[in-house]
Every structure is written in C-alpha cells, then in structure tokens.
Amino acid sequence: MKPMLAKKHPAGEVPQGNYLYEIKYDGVRAIIEYDGAQAVIFSRNGRDISHQFPEIVGSAPDVLRGPGVYDGELVVCDENGRPDFTRITSRFHLKDPRESDVDQNPVTAVMFDAIEIDGEDLTHLPLLERRSALFSSMSETMAEGVWEISTAHDDGERLYSYAERNGLEGIVAKNVDSIYRPGGRTADWLKVKILHRETVMVVGFTEGKGKRRGVFGSLVIRDMRGHMIGNVGTGFTDAQLAQYMDHFEAIGYRLSGDGKYFELKTPLPADVKGMKKNASGAIREPVFVKFQNRL
Numbered sequence: 107m108k109p110m111l112a113k114k115h116p117a118g119e120v121p122q123g124n125y126l127y128e129i130k131y132d133g134v135r136a137i138i139e140y141d142g143a144q145a146v147i148f149s150r151n152g153r154d155i156s157h158q159f160p161e162i163v164g165s166a167p168d169v170l171r172g173p174g175v176y177d178g179e180l181v182v183c184d185e186n187g188r189p190d191f192t193r194i195t196s197r198f199h200l201k202d203p204r205e206s207d208v209d210q211n212p213v214t215a216v217m218f219d220a221i222e223i224d225g226e227d228l229t230h231l232p233l234l235e236r237r238s239a240l241f242s243s244m245s246e247t248m249a250e251g252v253w254e255i256s257t258a259h260d261d262g263e264r265l266y267s268y269a270e271r272n273g274l275e276g277i278v279a280k281n282v283d284s285i286y287r288p289g290g291r292t293a294d295w296l297k298v299k300i301l302h303r304e305t306v307m308v309v310g311f312t313e314g315k316g317k318r319r320g321v322f323g324s325l326v327i328r329d330m331r332g333h334m335i336g337n338v339g340t341g342f343t344d345a346q347l348a349q350y351m352d353h354f355e356a357i358g359y360r361l362s363g364d365g366k367y368f369e370l371k372t373p374l375p376a377d378v379k380g381m382k383k384n385a386s387g388a389i390r391e392p393v394f395v396k397f398q399n400r401l
Contacts, residue, residue: 108289133181178217341394
C-alpha cells in the first residue's frame with residue numbers, strides 16, 4: 107500500500123480551518139504491516155526495507171497489540187533531539203546494518219496514522235477516528251525511543267513558530283474529517299516548510315545556459331566562516347539577472363582554479379533562504395533574497 111501524501115503549501119503560511127497540526131519529520135516515510143507476530147516495513151515506493159531497521163522489527167511485538175497496517179516516519183535525531191535527514195539516509199542505504207550502526211544512528215518509528223486494525227479497513231474513517239484507533243492499537247509502555255505516536259496540535263501558528271525556533275523542517279496541517287487516500291496527494295493534508303534565512307558571501311557565478319545565456323546560471327556561495335556551501339540559482343527576476351551581471355562585469359572576475367565557475371574579484375554579502383542544512387553545510391533548496399549592499 108502506498109502512503110497518502112501532502113500537497114505543498116506556501117512556506118511560512120499556516121493553513122487555517124478544520125485542521126490538526128503535526129511536526130513535519132525529516133525522515134523516511136514508511137508503511138508498517140504487522141501480522142500479529144512479525145512486522146514488515148515498506149518504503150514510500152513499496153520496497154521491503156525491514157532488514158535495514160532491525161530495532162523497529164524486533165520491538166514490534168512488544169508495542170503493537172494486534173495485526174495492523176500503520177503509516178509513519180522513520181527518523182534519526184541529532185544530539186539536540188532534532189530529526190537529521192543525513193543520519194536516517196545513512197541507515198536507509200545500509201544493506202546489512204551492524205549493531206554499531208544501530209547504536210550510532212538509532213531509529214525511531216513515529217506513527218501518525220492507522221490504515222487497518224485487526225483486518226478492518228480504516229481508510230474510510232475520518233482522521234480523528236483513525237488516530238483514536240492508532241492509540242488503542244499500541245501499548246501504553248511503548249519501547250522507549252524506538253516507537254512514538256506523533257503529537258497533534260490545534261494551534262498551527264504556535265507549532266510553526268516552535269518548529270522555526272528549533273530548526274525543524276516544517277509542519278503538516280491535516281483536515282480532521284479527511285479520509286485516508288492511499289497514494290493520493292490532496293489538499294486534505296498540507297505540508298508547510300520553513301525557510302531559514304542566512305547571510306552568505308557570493309564569491310562567484312556559473313555560466314548561464316539556455317534562457318540564461320549572456321547572464322549567470324547560479325551564484326557560488328560560502329558561509330561566513332569561509333566554507334563553500336554550494337550554489338543558489340533561483341529567486342531572481344530577469345531584470346535582476348541582467349543588473350547583477352552588469353555589476354559583476356564592473357567589479358571584475360576570473361575563471362576559478364578548478365575551472366568550474368567565475369570568481370569575483372570582490373565577494374559580495376547576500377541573504378538567502380532555504381531548508382535545513384545538510385551534513386556538508388549546504389543549504390537545501392536555497393533561494394536568493396537580496397544583496398546586502400545596493401548594487
């Protein structure tokens with residue numbers, strides 16, 4: 107069974123209405139099927155990934171009270187308790203995880219929906235009834251740190267502010283009356299990502315191609331500590347592309363030592379926004395905001 111998906115909602119704009127709100131976990135989506143004795147974990151694309159997460163499979167009989175099909179997210183948290191996408195992907199790609207891998211990056215199964223319980227299809231029931239069934243189907247003494255039920259909130263603005271302050275990926279708004287649509291992506295579930303703003307130094311640009319021939323393709327950026335953190339190629343109007351290229355011509359540039367981009371003779375401070383950084387320090391899905399100095 108494929109999981110129900112959420113539609114993208116404008117970043118920073120919390121949906122208002124008949125919703126409950128949950129943290130958007132930065133992990134691996136999973137459907138967990140339990141027959142009363144053995145759990146099988148399927149990825150979003152239907153691949154059996156059970157062997158990659160032995161702590162989840164092994165603890166399922168102690169957590170789940172009976173047969174069922176559950177929807178959730180597998181996450182690995184960093185030292186500050188924040189879901190870390192890089193750490194979960196390192197587990198996701200292991201073919202045969204050793205005990206040391208499990209100890210280094212322990213996985214938590216965060217459940218947020220019940221699709222079937224004891225052979226009864228729950229997809230036609232509203233979300234609140236499915237969540238009630240989810241709580242009833244799990245032991246009150248769940249394996250600590252291995253299984254959790256996602257907390258639902260009724261104040262979306264407050265939850266979004268919390269997620270923003272704590273460096274989380276975003277929130278999900280779910281219509282309380284929505285049924286479960288396997289594989290469907292509808293406005294009943296809306297994901298709202300948080301775009302974090304950061305000051306960077308623009309140290310160069312790549313050559314523009316196609317529609318950007320004659321201007322630049324993307325800006326090459328480093329953080330304020332001097333580390334190269336990638337490129338930003340969105341957030342520009344056509345007028346800005348031409349204006350900034352004229353400025354680069356004026357201050358001068360040369361081909362970088364590796365020949366991959368053109369290096370500005372004078373780096374320029376700028377603001378960008380994007381999702382949480384990955385392990386390399388690069389901003390995920392960066393968007394240009396502005397140069398700090400008027401060009």
